[in-house]
Amino acid sequence: MTVAAETSFDHIAAVDPEIFPIMNAEVRRQQDTIELIASENHVSKAVLEALGSVFTNKYAEGYPGRRYYGGCENMDGVEDLARNRAKQIFGCDHANVQPHSGSQANTAVFLAALQPGDTILSLDLAHGGHLSHGLRVNISGLLYNIVSYGVDRKTEQFDFNEIRRLAREHKPKLIITGASAYPRTIDFDTFSEIAEEVGAAHMADIAHIAGLVATGLHPSPIASADYVTSTTHKTLRGPRGGLIMCKEAYAKKIDSRIFPGSQGGPLMHCIAAKAIAFHEALQPEFATYQEQIIDNARALAEALVSKGNRIVSGGTDNHLMLLDLRPAYPNVTGQQAEDWLGAAGMIVNKNMIPFDERKPTQTSGLRLGTPAATTRGLKEDEMRQIGVWIDRVLQSQGPESGSDGAATIEAVRAEVRSMCDQFPL
Numbered sequence: 001m002t003v004a005a006e007t008s009f010d011h012i013a014a015v016d017p018e019i020f021p022i023m024n025a026e027v028r029r030q031q032d033t034i035e036l037i038a039s040e041n042h043v044s045k046a047v048l049e050a051l052g053s054v055f056t057n058k059y060a061e062g063y064p065g066r067r068y069y070g071g072c073e074n075m076d077g078v079e080d081l082a083r084n085r086a087k088q089i090f091g092c093d094h095a096n097v098q099p100h101s102g103s104q105a106n107t108a109v110f111l112a113a114l115q116p117g118d119t120i121l122s123l124d125l126a127h128g129g130h131l132s133h134g135l136r137v138n139i140s141g142l143l144y145n146i147v148s149y150g151v152d153r154k155t156e157q158f159d160f161n162e163i164r165r166l167a168r169e170h171k172p173k174l175i176i177t178g179a180s181a182y183p184r185t186i187d188f189d190t191f192s193e194i195a196e197e198v199g200a201a202h203m204a205d206i207a208h209i210a211g212l213v214a215t216g217l218h219p220s221p222i223a224s225a226d227y228v229t230s231t232t233h234k235t236l237r238g239p240r241g242g243l244i245m246c247k248e249a250y251a252k253k254i255d256s257r258i259f260p261g262s263q264g265g266p267l268m269h270c271i272a273a274k275a276i277a278f279h280e281a282l283q284p285e286f287a288t289y290q291e292q293i294i295d296n297a298r299a300l301a302e303a304l305v306s307k308g309n310r311i312v313s314g315g316t317d318n319h320l321m322l323l324d325l326r327p328a329y330p331n332v333t334g335q336q337a338e339d340w341l342g343a344a345g346m347i348v349n350k351n352m353i354p355f356d357e358r359k360p361t362q363t364s365g366l367r368l369g370t371p372a373a374t375t376r377g378l379k380e381d382e383m384r385q386i387g388v389w390i391d392r393v394l395q396s397q398g399p400e401s402g403s404d405g406a407a408t409i410e411a412v413r414a415e416v417r418s419m420c421d422q423f424p425l
């Protein structure tokens with residue numbers, strides 16, 4: 001896989017001199033910084049080429065063989081490839097590759113499985129859930145009655161006795177599993193058992209861990225869950241977009257809830273790029289890449305712990321970890337940490353930790369992930385170095401640190417840039 005970065009924008013330069021420098025600056029930013037946002041990645045040149053192709057010109061409402069526009073024979077070809085490759089990767093009966101995003105995929109499942117006002121049991125956003133799983137101001141929270149489960153205060157992992165109790169009490173129509181910030185293995189089968197016991201459907205959103213599931217490094221929910229949704233751009237390393245997988249019995253309804261239920265014309269350039277990313281995911285080196293993602297996450301977590309840091313739940317089983325800033329840096333908020341580390345060339349996002357007392361705009365945590373840095377070729381040694389840099393920056397800030405925070409950021413920035421130069425995109 002060749003990572004895309006030395007992109008030339010010759011035509012844009014000629015046509016639109018205002019946007020040209022901004023686009024160049026973004027290429028430079030990606031080259032000169034280390035991407036540690038757990039949901040981001042660097043796609044291949046082939047994926048990028050498909051995204052910039054003439055497939056963007058075409059309307060193809062409908063599905064292969066059943067379109068509402070003429071001239072769709074090549075659209076059918078790529079969509080069939082994308083669907084078949086998704087089925088091959090995940091072993092599902094049916095795949096719909098048209099969702100524009102993960103949120104669109106989730107919404108289509110809600111439209112297929114629920115009536116407005118029905119109850120959903122899903123993971124609290126503050127405990128690692130996702131906004132499309134029931135945030136009050138999201139369509140999920142506006143249309144449905146949301147009951148949340150969280151993690152156990154002591155273990156910071158799922159407590160199935162409590163989840164079962166909530167399911168029995170509230171009798172949801174749908175149980176949602178999957179997370180945006182949960183560093184541990186998810187026991188999808190036990191969630192399915194609980195769903196079956198209370199007569200609920202089970203939707204597993206594997207957006208974050210799709211690459212790990214694809215390669216058998218995380219248990220798959222395909223056999224036990226009714227619906228499995230995903231994005232294609234996180235660990236799966238494809239274009240920005242969504243995916244729904246389900247049993248054959250639900251296929252027709254799911255397809256109709258995407259088109260015409262909630263979307264019009266599919267983004268065919270994205271579907272072509274999804275097909276290519278799925279082809280890449282079927283290659284043996286993709287499994288090696290996913291193993292390295294996990295090894296890198298462990299190395300980074302261990303490096304941070306060796307500096308006196310606390311990692312939520314005590315570690316990570318997957319591609320991400322949550323750093324609890326409070327013990328090692330009591331006065332530092334997630335927002336400050338994000339800003340300072342960004343200035344030093346390490347791109348992270350502030351994140352609520354379970355039972356966080358700070359506001360979502362401040363937070364006591366940082367979410368750190370390794371998919372993008374691993375694509376770039378970074379391995380355990382580099383991860384350990386990144387752990388040292390993170391600690392150095394966070395220790396150096398504020399008057400109580402007794403050090404020159406700005407000088408430290410500048411010094412670390414130079415070292416980060418030099419690592420980036422060794423691992424060009």
Ligand code: DSN
Pocket residue numbers: 038039102130180181
């Ligand atoms: N916003 C994504 C994330 O960062 O986890 C999820 O959609």
